[in-house]
Amino acid sequence: MRRFLLVTRNLVRKPGRTAALVLLTAFLAMSVFGGTIVVSSLRKGLESMENRLGADIIVVPAEAESKVSLKNLLLQGTIGTFYMDASAVEKVRETEGVEKASAQIFLSSMKADCCSVKVQIIGFDPENDFVVRPWIAESLNRPLDDMEVVVGCRVETKVGNDFRIYDRNCRVAAKLASTGTGLDTAVYCNMNTIHVLLQAAEEKGITHRIDSGNDAEVVSAVYVKVLPGADVGLVNNRLNGGIRKATSIRTAGMMTEVADSLSGVSNTIAILIGAVWLLALIILFIAFAMMVNERRRELAVYRLLGMSRRMMSGMIMRETALCSLAGAACGTVLGAVLVFPFTTMIETSLRLPYLTPAGGTIALYAFVAAAVTVAAGCIAGFRTAFRLSRVDPGTTLREGA
């Protein structure tokens, strides 16, 4: 039997006390790790959304705002369609202060035999696009051919498969990386393809015409990048005044709205993590304070037999560190089990972009959560170790304390 065995014997032969300490620290680690993952996923989701958008202004039909939540549709990729005359694109390009303008056409597939799944289909103009192309380029290093689609990471199909939309088969050319937003369930194609699909939808009775009998070309939205140094607000005003039956929206406003919601949620979670940490620390202090009385006699024996105060503090700290480490390991695993399988549910209930960090970052968070937990345990344990090392062995053993 060596000195370290005293620590393990004490932990193993007092299973109730050990289990209570491990449970407490596990709860602490679970809340710190789980909470941190949720907050960082939300922040990463917003970052991804900002990177994805890349436009300063979006021009949409005037009635679009009353039809769907633009914020959800444009930023989150929720399903919705609206159309305006394609001549709006040229008018946008001619507006002073506009550097680039790229049109997109939206179409929703149906939950019916004619379509593989119900998704938002987004047609973009490869020649002028600055929004979708950079993102697609990460997964496909060639232009999209006609009747080819690129699908979001959560669309259930494989590269090379046929994807049926209104009885037309499109080949899946690539699958995009996760954005943590609803755009992960969207399907992208070029303008030629979207026009074929619009026609096919028309055959099924789903019209994209602005007015019945009008064969004019349509677009759903025009993404605008302003010239460097141009006043975005001023360009936005010009667009609002210059294009009939269209409305121009600054994306910064939409992003700010999302960022504000996200900030509110992540602040609440951060406060909760802090509160749980503090609560667990207080409970640990109380648990250790109770242990002081329970172990006074036992530690008086150690002192009597020649254990120095430093050795005794070291022994208590080792016990605490072992319990905290075990708790941290259990808590981190539990946190992962509670958070990762329910990513979609969390995303849906928070209605915010949510992108789980990379493995390395998760490992780092797990390490930090474990370190914070062990630190809390050791802070509480240190006070106990200090008090117990001051026990007067003679008096304690005589008193029968």
Added chain:
Amino acid sequence: MQLRAENISRHYFRKTGEANYFEAVRPVSLLLEGGKLTVLNGKSGSGKTTLLNMLAGLLMPTEGRVFLDDTDLYAMEDKALSRFRSEKVGVVPQGRSAVDTLTVLENIILPGILYGGKPRTEDAENWMEALGILHLRNAMPAELSGGELRRMSIARTLTANPEVILADEPTGDLDNDNTAVVLTAFRQAAQAGKTVLVVSHETDAEVYADQVLHMENGAIR
């Protein structure tokens, strides 16, 4: 070895009561020599245990000094004093003195391993046999009676084989046979050159003593 106390006293401040200043031990000087068994008797509350704790290096005197040969115990830092006590001084305290998470055998070999020494399992088993507790070697302290626990504590001190043995009421919980076994063991330790002090308020131990001291109201008479 020679254990020497020079004018040691111990005062306490009570938190409650009329007189808040209390002299547990008045200035005491004494010399305990190697090879001798000294019995310190006196009534309960006379200061015997306080004096023993001061002699053992466990309780710093309010005034005075304690020497083991030329070493001034209380001039040492806690780390050095603890190690010194572990190697040189064995104490049998009053009351229960078991580590509840260790078996009886583990409790007995504990002093030997605190500073990385080899466990004296064979010596431990010999003393356990002599004291009639060998069959309890793997039992936990919670399963033992008061007398068995006391014998375990004595076996622990004798197994450690220290130069100085200080025993506080070691036969309090024991029957006559075991009392005789324990006191004979202490007597043999003294004959082997150890310095032995047995604190007792009974007269049984005096038969085995080379020197008997009497304590009253915190002073040796």
